[in-house]
Amino acid sequence: xxxxxxxxxLDSELHVWLIDEKPKNLSEAARLADQYVAVRKAxxxxxxREKHMALGLCFHCNKHGHIMSACPKLRAERExxxxxCNWSLLCSLKSLKVS
Numbered sequence: 001x002x003x004x005x006x007x008x009x010l011d012s013e014l015h016v017w018l019i020d021e022k023p024k025n026l027s028e029a030a031r032l033a034d035q036y037v038a039v040r041k042a043x044x045x046x047x048x049r050e051k052h053m054a055l056g057l058c059f060h061c062n063k064h065g066h067i068m069s070a071c072p073k074l075r076a077e078r079e080x081x082x083x084x085c086n087w088s089l090l091c092s093l094k095s096l097k098v099s
Contacts, residue, residue, distance in 0.1 A: 002026055021064055 006026060010018065014036055023029035039054050052059055059068040068074065 006030065 006029060010033065014033060017036055018029055018032060021032050023032055035055055039051050049059075051057075052062075056064055058064075058066055058071050060071045061073040066072070
């Protein structure tokens with residue numbers, strides 16, 4: 001009941017952002033809303049890095065809940081790149097073999 005009242009008072013942009021963040025309870029929703037408002041209120045005072053840090057967003061995928069060093073998307077991209085590099089190296093070595 002209180003959560004619905006809280007969300008009904010929010011502007012539409014903040015409301016959509018909060019839905020994406022999936023707060024577990026009213027106090028977490030209020031904390032996230034405060035962070036959202038603080039970052040946008042500061043405007044030009046915050047640079048891109050500070051905004052990400054204030055909102056707790058990953059610098060790579062812009063999602064909440066982890067930092068860049070633990071980003072699953074970045075890890076998958078690196079593994080894919082490593083697999084391509086290893087395959088290229090193997091192909092290069094095979095072409096160097098003299099029969």
